[in-house]
Every structure is written in C-alpha cells, then in structure tokens.
Amino acid sequence: xxxxxxxxxEVDLGLSHFKEAxxxxxxxxxxxxxxxxASANAQRYLGCAxxxxxxxxxxxxxxxxxxxxxxxxxIEVFGNGQDQVGNTMNGGxxxxxxxxxxxxxxxLRGGTILVRGDCGWRAGIxxxxxxxxxxxxxxxxxxxxxxxxxxAGGAIVLGGRAGSYVASGMHGGIIYLRHPLAAEEVxxxxxxxxxxxxDKGLLAGLLAAYNGAFGREGPSLDGADEGWWCLRPxxxxxYGGLYAS
Amino acid sequence: xxxxxxxxxxxxxxxxxxxxxxxxxxxxxxxxxxxAKDGGLPSIEPARxxxxxxxxxxxxxxxxxxxxxxxxxTGSANWTLEAMQDIAKQAQxxxxxxxxxxxxxxYPIYWDHLLLNASQVTNPSIDPLREPMxxxxxxxxxxxxxxxxxxxQQVVEPLPPxxxxxxxxxxxxxSFGSISLxxxxxxxxxxxxxxxxxxxxxxxxxxxxxxxADCAFAQVASGRFGVDPHYLNTAAAIEVKIGQxxxxxxxxxxxxxxxxxxxxxxxxxxxGSDAISPAPHHDIYSIEDLRQLVFSIKEAxxxxxxxxxxxxxxxxxxxxxxxxxxxxxxxIVVDGFRxxxxxxxxxxxxxxxxxxELALAAIDQRLRDEGIRSTVSLVASGSVRNSADVVxxxxxxxxxxxxxxxxLIAMGCHQCGDCSSGRCNWGIATQRPAxxxxxxxxxxxxxxxxxxxxxxxxxxxxMGGMGINAVDSLRxxxxxxxxxxxxxxxxxxxxxxxxxx
Numbered sequence: 138x139x140x141x142x143x144x145x146x147e148v149d150l151g152l153s154h155f156k157e158a159x160x161x162x163x164x165x166x167x168x169x170x171x172x173x174x175a176s177a178n179a180q181r182y183l184g185c186a187x188x189x190x191x192x193x194x195x196x197x198x199x200x201x202x203x204x205x206x207x208x209x210x211x212i213e214v215f216g217n218g219q220d221q222v223g224n225t226m227n228g229g230x231x232x233x234x235x236x237x238x239x240x241x242x243x244x245l246r247g248g249t250i251l252v253r254g255d256c257g258w259r260a261g262i263x264x265x266x267x268x269x270x271x272x273x274x275x276x277x278x279x280x281x282x283x284x285x286x287x288x289a290g291g292a293i294v295l296g297g298r299a300g301s302y303v304a305s306g307m308h309g310g311i312i313y314l315r316h317p318l319a320a321e322e323v324x325x326x327x328x329x330x331x332x333x334x335x336d337k338g339l340l341a342g343l344l345a346a347y348n349g350a351f352g353r354e355g356p357s358l359d360g361a362d363e364g365w366w367c368l369r370p371x372x373x374x375x376y377g378g379l380y381a382s
Numbered sequence: 383x384x385x386x387x388x389x390x391x392x393x394x395x396x397x398x399x400x401x402x403x404x405x406x407x408x409x410x411x412x413x414x415x416x417x418a419k420d421g422g423l424p425s426i427e428p429a430r431x432x433x434x435x436x437x438x439x440x441x442x443x444x445x446x447x448x449x450x451x452x453x454x455x456t457g458s459a460n461w462t463l464e465a466m467q468d469i470a471k472q473a474q475x476x477x478x479x480x481x482x483x484x485x486x487x488x489y490p491i492y493w494d495h496l497l498l499n500a501s502q503v504t505n506p507s508i509d510p511l512r513e514p515m516x517x518x519x520x521x522x523x524x525x526x527x528x529x530x531x532x533x534x535q536q537v538v539e540p541l542p543p544x545x546x547x548x549x550x551x552x553x554x555x556x557s558f559g560s561i562s563l564x565x566x567x568x569x570x571x572x573x574x575x576x577x578x579x580x581x582x583x584x585x586x587x588x589x590x591x592x593x594x595a596d597c598a599f600a601q602v603a604s605g606r607f608g609v610d611p612h613y614l615n616t617a618a619a620i621e622v623k624i625g626q627x628x629x630x631x632x633x634x635x636x637x638x639x640x641x642x643x644x645x646x647x648x649x650x651x652x653x654g655s656d657a658i659s660p661a662p663h664h665d666i667y668s669i670e671d672l673r674q675l676v677f678s679i680k681e682a683x684x685x686x687x688x689x690x691x692x693x694x695x696x697x698x699x700x701x702x703x704x705x706x707x708x709x710x711x712x713x714i715v716v717d718g719f720r721x722x723x724x725x726x727x728x729x730x731x732x733x734x735x736x737x738x739e740l741a742l743a744a745i746d747q748r749l750r751d752e753g754i755r756s757t758v759s760l761v762a763s764g765s766v767r768n769s770a771d772v773v774x775x776x777x778x779x780x781x782x783x784x785x786x787x788x789x790l791i792a793m794g795c796h797q798c799g800d801c802s803s804g805r806c807n808w809g810i811a812t813q814r815p816a817x818x819x820x821x822x823x824x825x826x827x828x829x830x831x832x833x834x835x836x837x838x839x840x841x842x843x844x845m846g847g848m849g850i851n852a853v854d855s856l857r858x859x860x861x862x863x864x865x866x867x868x869x870x871x872x873x874x875x876x877x878x879x880x881x882x883x
Contacts (some may be wrong), residue, residue, distance in 0.1 A: 159681055181674065182681040186611040201674060202665075206682045208611045221665050224678065227610040240664050245608035246650055262664050263605060288662055289651060310655060349547040373655045374638050381477030 147173040154182040155200065166191050174199075179219070184212045187229060201238070204231050207248065220257065223250045228270070232350045236278065244270040249343075253351045254278040255297065259286055264310060266290025275347045277358060285312045285368070294343050296358045304368050308375045314341050316359070317366040326375045329368050335360050339346060386470040389429040389451045393437075397423070398444035406437040411817055412807040430799040436807035439539050480797040481728035482811070484628060484765050484787060486722040491720075492739035492872070493771045497881055499862045500847035508851050510842035516852035517838055519782055521619075521759040522688040523712040542712060543688045543812035545619055547782055548577030549838045549854050551772060554717075554763050554786035557583025557620065558682070559636045559645045560724030560801070561659065561790075562818040563590065565810045568793055568826035570594035575831050581784070584623055584634060584659060586648040587613055599690065604633055605659035607649040611682055613810070619713070620679050621690040622672070624663070627721035628733045634659035635725070640804055642813045656836060660737040669705035676710045688712035695719060695741030695764060696734075700748035707749055707758045715784065716741050718764025719803075722787040724811055725802035737777060738764035743876045746858055747780025755779075755858075769840035778876065779858045781836030792833040793826040800852065 145168040150158045158180040165172040166187075177183060181200035184193045195214045204212050205224040207381045212230070216284025218237035230246035239257035242250050247270035255278035262283065264272055272291035279297035286302070289309040298316050304327045313336070314329075325328045332340065341361035348357040393414060400423055407415035408422045414431045415424040431448060438446045447872035455463040501507045508515065523545035526742015529538040553569045555770075560583065567590065569580040574597050581599035582591060591598065600617035602609050614620055623629065624758055636645075636657035646653040664673050676689050690713035691706050693699065699716060706714050716736020723731065742762045762775045763784035775783045791797065794808040801811035809821030850856050864881040865873050873880055 153683075155677070182678055185678065185681045188611075202678045206609070206614065207610045224665060225606045225609050232455070234770045243665055246606075252697070259664055263660065265607075267646070267652065270650070286664075287658060289655065289658070306658070306660075308658065309652065353640050374653070376635060376656060376658070377638070379478055380480045381471050381475040 144169045145171040146174055150177055150180055151180055153180065156341045157369065159183065159185065162193070168191075176336070177216070184210060186211065189229070204229070207231070209248070218252070223248070226250075234351065234354065239281065242272065242274045245274065246270055247272050249346060250274045251347055251350050252276045252278075253354060257281045258300070259283045261285045261288055261291070261293045262294070263287040263289060264291040264349050266310060266327065273343055275343050275354070275358075277347060277351065285310070288312070288313070292339060294340065294347070294358070306375065307368065307370045308373055309370060311336065312368040313343075314366045314368065315364065318368070321369070326371050327368050329366055332361075332365050332367055336367055340365060383474055385472065385474065387467060388453055389431065391431040391433045391448050392428050392451050393424065393426050393431055393764050394447045394449055395423070396445045399443045401443050401445075403442065406441060409440055409807060410473050411807050411814070416811070431799045432803075433735070433796070434798040434800065434807045435796040439758050475678060477619065479728035480725055480802045481731050481799060482725055483722045483797055483799045485732045486799070487732045489737065491671050492737055492876065493767070493774050495868050496739070496774045496863045496876070497866055498770065498773055498844055498848070499864070501849040505849040506619060507849050508846040510839075510846045513844060513846075513851065516854070517549045517841060517843040519547050519853050521547065521549045521713050521761070521781055524756050524757055526757070526862065544687055545579060545688055546577070547579065549834060549841070550776060550780075550782040551834055551837065552578050552761070552782060552784045553580040553601065553789055554721070554784040555581035555583040555623065556724075556786055557585030557601070558588050558648050559640055559813070561811055562809055562813060562821060563588055563644065564818050564821040564823045565790070565826065566591060567823035568821070568830060569789060570598065571823060571827035572789070572830040572837065573597040577871070578834075579618060581621060585636070585657070586650065587616065588644065588648045592616055601657050604661070605657060607659070608655060609650065610701065614679060614682050614687070617687070619688045621692055622675060622679070622711075623692050624666070624672075625694030625696070625717070626635045626723060627694045627717035627719050627735055627738065628723035629726035629730050630696050632727065632730055633659060633661040635787040640813050645813060666722045666774050669709055673708065673709035680710065684737060690715050690761070692717060695736045697736065699736070699741040700744040703745040704748050704752060704754070707754050712757060713759045713761055714745070715761040715763065716745060718762070721764035722790070725799075738762050739774070742775060742780055743778045747877055750858070756804065770836035770844065772837060772841055773844050773856065774863065776856045777859050788833070789830050792829045793821065867876060874878065
C-alpha cells in the first residue's frame with residue numbers, strides 16, 4: 138500500500154481473490170477518501186456500498202458488480218466495466234472511460250453512470266426513482282438489446298444506436314435517443330416523440346456531464362435543442378387491465 | 383353483455399335475532415350490506431360477499447351466517463360449477479384470473495399421510511413438564527470442521543454468522559403492500575417476544591419496523607425495492623427471493639392502488655405506480671450468477687449476516703438446492719405450492735409447483751448424498767398448519783419452518799382468498815386506513831404469540847413422546863415417521879417406511 142499523498146492511497150490488487158481485494162480497498166478507504174486501484178484484474182464488487190465522500194479510481198479491468206449498492210461515492214474507471222456496473226446503486230457517480238457489459242445500472246435508484254462507449258444488454262433495467270432520487274445513465278455508444286427494460290424511473294441517454302426490444306415493459310422515466318426508433322420498434326405502451334421543452338434542461342445537464350467527463354477523449358454528445366428523441370411510457374400502469382376482477 | 387357470474391355466497395340473516403343496528407353495513411368494505419333509508423334492515427347484495435366472515439364474527443346479535451350459493455352444478459365431475467364460472471368470468475373480461483392465499487385444490491396433503499412415532503417400554507418417553515426439552519435451533523452455514531485451539535480453549539477460525547431461534551418456527555416473507563403495516567408490526571412484536579424472526583418481504587423495511595430489525599429478515603427480490611446498504615445492514619439476515627411456492631416462475635406485481643404514500647416511501651417508488659418484480663432476477667441466469675449475488679450481499683454486509691435463498695418447490699428442487707448449497711448461501715428456503723400469496727394468477731397458483739413435503743425430503747436426501755447437508759440450513763414453508771406439521775417437516779429434514787397463513791389466521795384472517803382486492807375487512811391484506819386500523823398490532827401479536835407458545839408446548843410433548851429431548855435430534859430423523867395410504871414411490875421419495883413396517 139503506497140501513501141502517495143495525504144488523502145490518496147494507491148493499492149495494487151494483482152490477482153487476489155475478490156474477498157481479499159475488497160478488504161484491501163476497504164482498509165485503504167478507511168484511511169483516505171481517495172483510493173487508486175492500480176491494477177484491477179476482474180475482481181468483483183469493487184466499490185460495493187461506497188459511501189458519500191469516498192472516491193475510487195480504477196485502472197485495469199474491474200470485475201462484475203462494480204459499485205453494487207453504491208451509496209453516494211464516486212468511481213472512475215480507466216478501462217472497461219464488466220457486467221452489472223452500479224447494480225442496485227443508491228447514489229453517487231460512476232464514470233467509465235471505455236465500455237461496459239450487461240445490465241448496467243440494474244435497479245438503479247439514485248446517482249449517475251456515465252459510459253463513454255457502448256454497453257451490453259439490459260442497461261438501465263428496472264431503474265426507478267423516488268422523490269429527489271432521479272438516477273441517470275448516459276451511454277455514448279451503442280446499446281445491446283433490452284435497453285431500459287421494465288424501466289420505472291430516471292433517465293437514460295443513448296448517443297449511439299439502440300439494440301432490439303428497447304423499453305420493453307417500461308412504466309416510468311424517460312429514454313433520450315440520438316437515433317429515433319423505427320415506428321415498428323417502439324414497443325406497445327411506449328410513446329416516441331421529439332423532445333418537449335421540459336425535457337431539454339434535463340438532457341442538456343446529462344450531456345454536459347458526459348462531455349465534461351469524456352470531452353477530450355472523443356466526439357462529444359451535443360444538441361439538446363434538436364436532433365434528440367425521447368421514449369416515455371404511455372401509462373404508469375401498463376398491466377392495469379391484465380386481470381379479471 | 384349478460385353477466386353470467388353467479389354469487390359465490392349467500393348471506394343468511396335471522397330476522398328474529400337481527401336488531402337492525404347496521405353494524406354489518408358499517409363493517410363490510412365489500413358493500414354487501416346497504417343501510418335502508420327508512421330505518422328498516424340493511425339490504426343485502428350477495429354477489430359482493432367474499433366470505434371473510436367479519437360481519438358474522440362482529441354481529442352483536444349473532445344473526446348472520448354465510449353459506450355457499452345454493453346453485454347446483456350439473457353433477458358433472460368435469461364441468462363443475464367453479465370451472466364454468468371461471469370461463470364465464472374470462473369470457474366477460476378477457477382477463478387473467480387472480481387468486482390469493484394457497485391453492486384450495488384437492489391435491490394430496492402429505493403431512494396428513496405421515497404418522498409420528500412414540501416410545502413404548504424401551505427408550506422411554508420424556509415428560510417435558512418435568513425435564514428440559516431443547517427447542518432452540520441455529521440457522522446458518524457450518525464449517526466442515528471446527529478448528530479449536532485446545533490450550534486456549536478457543537475456536538481458531540471465526541464461525542459463519544448464525545441466527546438463534548428459540549423455536550424452530552419463523553414467519554414467512556410478507557411485504558408491506560401485500561399486508562398492512564399493522565400486520566407486519568404484529569409479526570415483528572411476536573417474533574421479538576418469541577425469540578424468532580419475521581421477514582419484511584420484498585417491499586423494503588418501513589421505518590417503524592427498524593426497532594425490530596434484529597429479528598427481521600430483509601428480502602431482496604428482482605424488483606430490488608427498498609434495497610440499499612442501510613436496509614441490508616439493518617436486518618439480522620437477508621433472503622434472496624428467487625421464487626414463491628404459490629406462484630413459481632412468475633414475479634410479483636403490486637397494483638398501483640396499493641402503492642400508498644407509506645408504501646411508496648418504503649419501496650422507494652412513486653406513489654400510485656405499479657410495483658413490478660419481474661419473474662427472474664436479471665443478474666441471475668445460473669448458479670454461478672446466484673453465487674455472485676449472494677457474495678455481493680455478503681460484501682455489502684461485511685460477512686456478518688447469514689444470506690438465505692428462497693425457491694419455490696418445483697420439479698427439480700433437489701438439483702437446484704444442490705447448486706444453491708454451493709453458492710455460499712447459508713440458508714436454503716423451500717416454499718411449497720400450498721403456500722399463501724397476496725395475489726397470484728389462479729392457474730399458476732393451482733397448477734404450478736409441487737408439495738413442500740416431497741421437495742423437502744428430496745432436497746435433504748440429495749444434500750446428504752452429496753455430503754453437503756451440514757454446510758447449509760434448510761427451512762421449509764408452504765402451508766404448515768399446526769405443530770404436528772412442524773414435527774413432520776423437521777423429521778423430513780428441515781432445520782426450521784416458516785409460517786405465513788397460520789400467523790395471519792391467528793390475527794383474524796378467515797382465508798376468504800380475496801387479498802388482491804385490497805378490501806380486507808380484517809385489516810391485514812389492505813392499505814385502506816379505515817380497515818388497517820381495525821388490526822391492533824399488540825392484540826394481534828398476542829394472538830400469534832399464544833399460537834406459537836401452544837405449538838411449542840405441543841412440539842415438546844410430541845418430541846418427548848418419541849424419547850427425544852432436542853429438535854437437533856429430530857432433524858432428518860425419518861424413523862420417527864411412518865406413511866399411511868402412500869404408494870411405494872411416495873414412500874421412497876419421502877424416505878419413510880409404511881405404517882406397520
């Protein structure tokens with residue numbers, strides 16, 4: 138463990154098992170608000186339940202469930218994320234200078250996930266929102282199938298192209314698309330439309346966050362005033378009429 | 383469209399006894415009774431009656447009784463009146479039939495085919511009134527071997543976290559939303575009083591229940607409602623819900639009408655919105671993925687809390703449980719198809735899953751055959767109705783059982799099976815303030831405590847009769863069971879001999 142600065146500690150995880158790796162990271166976080174993981178090698182759960190005021194900088198490839206149950210902290214990955222980035226995350230920010238795997242932001246309730254490149258399947262699945270907790274995911278590249286499945290709240294921004302079955306079962310929140318869906322790709326119960334005035338502020342803020350994080354690394358996302366489309370559910374009760382009463 | 387759906391029940395009112403007080407009309411949230419403007423007896427609309435029996439119990443004159451609607455079927459055992467009524471309802475609505483509580487279908491109840499042993503002459507029975515009788519059990523995984531430093535008289539490696547139950551009976555998961563907060567409070571009070579555990583279900587933990595967190599299971603289901611680090615670390619243990627006996631293979635769906643302000647706060651979703659728990663967890667597609675979720679919870683809780691995984695009893699339960707035992711799960715919960723629910727599609731409730739008795743016996747045997755039974759605890763649920771069922775379950779291999787319906791019945795539930803309407807006149811399966819206030823948590827808890835104290839006495843009596851003085855000695859002790867009226871295959875799966883053998 139190297140103490141580089143007073144409040145910044147560097148740890149090298151090598152090929153350690155996730156249990157030891159996370160113990161090492163937690164021990165470092167107990168001493169410093171900022172911890173740099175010099176070489177992550179697919180260790181799972183890095184930044185699990187990371188609290189507000191704590192920051193994790195990860196180099197290499199973090200394993201699945203990075204930032205699970207995260208609780209207000211910040212993670213920045215210089216590399217790619219794997220599956221379930223920000224699983225059941227409660228708050229904080231995750232920035233990935235690369236791409237990420239499947240089910241990013243599963244059950245995301247608060248905070249922001251910014252992905253410079255593409256993401257796998259089922260990003261933003263079952264995102265939700267409650268009062269001031271309005272989570273967001275911004276994906277600069279393309280998304281795999283089932284983006285925003287069962288989405289119940291929050292916002293997803295997709296700079297690239299969506300895979301198939303976007304927003305299946307969506308019943309809350311909003312998805313901003315740079316490339317609109319063909320009419321037959323819009324699922325039942327979901328409405329695609331150009332941006333309304335009320336959407337522009339939220340989108341502009343998320344685009345600014347993306348550009349601030351990745352502006353020097355590639356093309357920026359812009360044009361909140363035009364060229365964006367949005368998907369929103371037609372009803373918050375998509376299955377209200379399913380049952381015989 | 384012509385309404386072909388007949389009333390299910392008929393209200394009998396004894397006009398000689400009825401005082402016309404109108405309490406029935408004020409009691410019934412289903413609107414069966416309507417006060418007469420001229421001061422006469424309330425009018426009756428039988429089609430609205432669900433047979434919850436609230437009016438019968440509360441009528442001060444004892445003037446009311448509910449009977450089945452006296453319409454005769456055709457006499458066909460195939461096209462019963464119920465089968466035709468289901469078709470009428472779907473022909474009129476085009477909807478999925480909803481049902482609540484456990485299946486009433488007449489499948490075999492294996493508990494009733496298992497008889498208990500008692501000692502005669504040799505290994506004499508024990509009188510629990512005079513001799514100590516241990517009903518305490520611990521739930522959690524056990525290490526393969528206990529490493530002890532003999533000189534220092536200390537265990538060398540820390541033991542995995544364990545739950546201490548003063549009786550081998552817990553309360554099943556019932557969420558805030560499916561049942562009222564007062565019903566949850568009653569279970570919490572009872573669990574603390576009895577030295578056992580209740581389970582907040584998948585709807586998060588209401589802040590009023592946090593003082594009871596040390597006897598609470600927090601549940602993590604696919605919707606992840608209310609799940610955050612505080613929730614996980616507050617509870618005594620965490621249960622991952624994969625499936626529920628009443629509705630294997632499908633998820634949960636709390637309709638928006640039940641997402642009141644308080645439910646919304648606890649689930650952390652907007653008021654009035656549907657709370658949908660998809661059928662699968664979308665981070666679990668394999669045993670390996672389940673292991674990943676189990677360890678994410680352990681990481682989030684510092685390995686201080688046991689993690690349970692609950693599955694519905696289905697065809698391959700034994701093979702599934704074998705996998706679960708290798709995921710790092712500390713407790714396996716198997717929930718049989720007669721288990722209750724706040725709402726399930728009727729066809730699924732009545733046709734999917736298998737009896738918990740068979741699943742439990744098969745799982746216990748499989749884990750023993752593979753030499754891993756001692757690494758996990760096994761909890762059975764899905765219609766444990768009395769203390770003899772508890773004894774049977776433990777003898778078939780369970781470390782403990784969970785009860786849901788029995789505890790609700792103790793509080794006043796009359797199993798009308800209309801939970802999904804949200805009009806529970808007993809204040810249990812409803813969020814309407816006028817109805818929930820009918821359930822006093824203290825009084826309801828007292829009834830539940832009474833029930834389980836009585837069961838524990840009976841458990842001790844039955845164990846004593848077998849010459850057994852600890853639940854630990856009863857667990858998996860299938861020699862204490864004999865089958866009656868079972869075929870060879872059933873006996874083989876249950877691992878018991880036939881009576882007389």
